[in-house]
Amino acid sequence: MNIAALEQAVNDLPLTYPGPGGAVAVVKDGVPIVRHGWGFANLETRQPFTTATVTPICSITKQFTCATLLSVAASPYDYDSLIAGQLPRLEGDMPITLDLANNQSGLRDYWAVSVLCGASPEGEFRPSDAVALIGLTRSLHFKPGTAYSYSNGNFRMLASAIERKAGREFGEVLTEMIIEPVGMATASFEPESGAVPGGACGYEGTLTTGWRPGVNNIHWSGDAGLCASIDDLVAWERFIYRTREDTEGLYAKLSQPTYFANGAPASYGLGLAKQSRWGREMTGHGGALRGWRLQRIWVPAERLSVDVVFNHESDSYCAAMHLLAVAMGENDQAEPSHPILAKKFEGAWIDRETGLLLDVLVDPTGTLNARYTGGGEVLSVREDGVAHGVDMTLQLGPGGVRIIRRGDAINSLAVPVIGASNNSHDIAGIYWSAELESELEVKCAGSSWFACFNGFLGSGPLMSLSRAGTDIWRLACQRSLDAPSPGEWTMQIERSVKGKVVGVTFGCWLARKIAFGKTA
Numbered sequence: 001m002n003i004a005a006l007e008q009a010v011n012d013l014p015l016t017y018p019g020p021g022g023a024v025a026v027v028k029d030g031v032p033i034v035r036h037g038w039g040f041a042n043l044e045t046r047q048p049f050t051t052a053t054v055t056p057i058c059s060i061t062k063q064f065t066c067a068t069l070l071s072v073a074a075s076p077y078d079y080d081s082l083i084a085g086q087l088p089r090l091e092g093d094m095p096i097t098l099d100l101a102n103n104q105s106g107l108r109d110y111w112a113v114s115v116l117c118g119a120s121p122e123g124e125f126r127p128s129d130a131v132a133l134i135g136l137t138r139s140l141h142f143k144p145g146t147a148y149s150y151s152n153g154n155f156r157m158l159a160s161a162i163e164r165k166a167g168r169e170f171g172e173v174l175t176e177m178i179i180e181p182v183g184m185a186t187a188s189f190e191p192e193s194g195a196v197p198g199g200a201c202g203y204e205g206t207l208t209t210g211w212r213p214g215v216n217n218i219h220w221s222g223d224a225g226l227c228a229s230i231d232d233l234v235a236w237e238r239f240i241y242r243t244r245e246d247t248e249g250l251y252a253k254l255s256q257p258t259y260f261a262n263g264a265p266a267s268y269g270l271g272l273a274k275q276s277r278w279g280r281e282m283t284g285h286g287g288a289l290r291g292w293r294l295q296r297i298w299v300p301a302e303r304l305s306v307d308v309v310f311n312h313e314s315d316s317y318c319a320a321m322h323l324l325a326v327a328m329g330e331n332d333q334a335e336p337s338h339p340i341l342a343k344k345f346e347g348a349w350i351d352r353e354t355g356l357l358l359d360v361l362v363d364p365t366g367t368l369n370a371r372y373t374g375g376g377e378v379l380s381v382r383e384d385g386v387a388h389g390v391d392m393t394l395q396l397g398p399g400g401v402r403i404i405r406r407g408d409a410i411n412s413l414a415v416p417v418i419g420a421s422n423n424s425h426d427i428a429g430i431y432w433s434a435e436l437e438s439e440l441e442v443k444c445a446g447s448s449w450f451a452c453f454n455g456f457l458g459s460g461p462l463m464s465l466s467r468a469g470t471d472i473w474r475l476a477c478q479r480s481l482d483a484p485s486p487g488e489w490t491m492q493i494e495r496s497v498k499g500k501v502v503g504v505t506f507g508c509w510l511a512r513k514i515a516f517g518k519t520a
Contacts, residue, residue, distance in 0.1 A: 001327055006034060009326040014038050017319055019312025020203050020211055021049030023230040024319075026327055027305045030241035032234055033327075041200035041311060043211060051230040054186055054198040055309050057294055058287030060233075061226040062155050062271035064178055065170075066101050067250050069158055070270075071177040072166050076101065082161035090137050095144035097161070100154035102258050102269045106140030109510035110153035111482035116506065116514060117438050117455030121479040125218040125457075130156055132456060138435045141512055145261035147409035148268055150510060152223035152482070155271070159222025170221055178250075179226075183235045187228035191221045193289060202291020202311045211312070214291025218481050224287070233296060233307040240298060240305070255283045255300075260409050267391075267407025275390070275407075277321070278330045286317050290483040295320040302328060313483070335388070337380035339366030345387060345394060348468055349401050349414035350490075355507035357468060357490045358403060358414045360394075370394065372403065373509040374487040417469035424467065426501050427493055431516035440504070440516045451475055451491075471495070475506070486510060 010024055021039025025032050037050035047053075073079060079097040087094065095105035110133050114125065117133065134153050141149045159170040166173045171189030179187050188197060193216040196202075203211040243249035258269025267274050272283045284297035284305075293316040298305040304327060308320045325332035342362045349358040351372075359371045368379040368387050379389035387394040393404040400415040431440040438455030442465070449465035464476045471493035477486045486508040494503040494515075503517040 001028070001033070002329065003033065006323065006326050009323055010034050010036050013308075013319055017310060017312075017314035017316075018207050019310055019314055020201075021053075022308070022310040022312075023049055023051045023053060024309070024323065025051060025230050025234050025237075025307045026323055027234055027237040027241075027307075028327075029303050030238045035230065035234065037230070041198075043201070043203070045199060047199055049200070049311065051234075052186070053200050053309075054188075054196060054227050054229045054232075055200050055294070055311065056190070056193065056196055056202075056224065056287075056289055056292055057226050057228050057233070057309075058224045058289050058292060059152070060285045060287040060294055060296055061222070061224045063254055063285055064174060064226055064271070065155050065158055065162075065222045066254055066271035067178050068162055068170070068174045069097075069101065070250065070253055072162055072173060079158070079161040079165060082164050083157055086131075086134055086157050086160060087137055088135055091139065093140075093144050095140075097158070099144040100151075100158055101271065102266060103148055103150050103154060104145050104260065104266065104268075105151060105154050106142045106144050106147070106149060107134075107137060107151045107153055108141065108149075108512070108514070109151045110134055110156065111480065112486045112508055112510035113436065113514075114457055114482075115460065115477055115480050115486060116433065116440075116453050116511075117436055117457040118453045118460045119457040119481050120460055121481065122215045122217060123458060123481065125481055127219055127221070129457060130219070130221075136436055139513075143261075147260065148266055148407060149512075150268075152220075155223040156221055162222075171225070174226070182239045184228055184232035185235070187226060187232040189225050190227045191219050191225045193218045193220060193224075197227055200311060202289060204291055204313060214289070214483075216290055224289070230307055230309055236296075237298070237305040237307070241303060244300065244303070255298075264406070264409065266409070277390070278325070278328065280328075282324075284320075288313075288483045292483075297321070297324060299324065299328075304328070334365070334367050334378045335380040335382075337366040337368070337387075338383060338385075341383075341385050342366050342368055342381040342387070344385075344396055345370075345381070345401065348417040350417050350469070350472060350492075351403060351412050351414040353412040354410070355490060355492060355505060355513050356509065357417070357472070357474070357488070358401065360401075368394070371488075374484065417472055419469060424471075427473075427504070429501075429518055430520040431504055432519050433514060433516045436514065438516075442504075449473075465491070477508075 023037035026034040041047045041049040041053045076097040099105040202214045205211040240251045254270045258266040287294035293310045295316040296307045306320045308316045361369045379387040395402040450462040473491040475489040506514045
């Protein structure tokens with residue numbers, strides 16, 4: 001391992017990913033090779049950012065939730081009735097505990113759905129709101145166990161089931177069974193996101209706009225809530241290294257292979273994302289809240305892990321993968337791409353099966369930048385005309401673009417979006433979702449279009465609508481209770497045989513096929 005190159009890569013992080021501050025650790029054989037902090041944890045108080053700075057680790061909490069789940073009961077199936085009790089209105093198949101822990105439940109993400117129930121970005125979200133929002137569920141993305149869909153609500157439900165099973169607060173059980181035995185000395189469970197122990201602050205903005213504190217007023221539990229420092233995460237990496245040969249060890253159980261109901265391998269299980277890069281299997285998880293971005297990754301074959309924390313919204317995943325590449329002597333740049341063949345993919349496509357838009361641009365290098373899951377993914381087009389990325393493959397064929405995401409059990413056809421019609425003023429009006437008990441209002445102000453939602457969480461702000469094609473619109477949502485936000489929702493117009501607007505269907509990667517019928 002080239003330690004000098006790794007140290008240089010770490011020192012370059014503040015330049016490549018500018019922001020108020022951050023910290024990183026690279027751990028080999030349970031020993032930190034690099035442990036480094038820079039910048040400031042709080043610009044107002046001038047508190048330095050060090051490896052001892054406590055931060056919300058956000059969704060990295062999910063693996064600790066699942067570790068607690070496995071520690072409290074003899075079998076995950078012992079929680080199944082406690083899961084069913086939280087979905088009183090669900091029609092059809094009921095997901096079991098492992099479906100939730102593996103993100104195979106089919107449940108829509110509750111933070112995304114909160115937007116459609118009138119939540120305001122800086123609004124409060126209480127435990128009772130979570131119970132009510134999850135309890136509204138009548139339908140799922142898919143039959144449980146058959147596909148993947150990331151849902152924070154899965155893990156909130158797991159935390160609630162753990163509380164019922166243990167007869168104590170989830171944070172108490174997590175601390176006693178996992179945090180203290182592992183030796184995460186400064187870690188604590190903090191379900192209120194508004195303040196971080198120790199005074200660190202997360203920031204929104206850029207070097208151009210300047211930095212402003214990210215405002216968070218949500219209560220979360222199980223899907224997030226653990227606060228810890230890089231030093232605490234190093235203790236977790238040491239624990240994983242110490243127990244790596246124990247097949248009955250906690251992390252061995254968490255990281256075991258996961259499958260869909262048909263036996264195909266899945267890319268997520270028990271709070272851990274699973275992927276293969278440079279011929280090596282990896283497990284880990286990212287984390288995000290307004291003002292915060294984090295990533296941890298473990299490479300068992302190399303006995304190597306990386307932990308990255310930013311108190312700003314730069315790409316912590318790319319930062320962590322770059323450090324891994326340098327540490328292992330690999331190249332993390334995209335493969336060469338055929339620019340002429342790449343042009344054939346450019347444009348907007350609609351996947352009717354998921355109800356989502358696929359937007360493809362060609363970068364100056366000839367690689368594709370495809371947006372389908374909310375964030376952009378880089379793909380390289382090979383001589384055979386197939387575009388390959390880390391998680392997605394695109395293949396041109398009769399009728400459109402074939403989208404293949406094996407880890408998500410998605411293999412669907414996206415067809416070209418037909419050019420937008422000028423005759424669309426009939427979409428203005430009021431719509432109602434019986435499932436969410438929420439109202440949508442579509443408004444035209446001159447040549448500008450907006451939409452807003454009114455539901456049990458309040459009256460949300462107006463959000464911009466723009467035409468993507470005939471009866472297909474994009475709803476911009478870059479600010480919401482959780483982060484990252486849904487981004488762009490795809491809104492599809494439903495018409496009667498006579499052409500009259502009768503409803504709309506909304507979808508984003510985290511929450512798909514939500515119907516609103518037109519009432520006025």
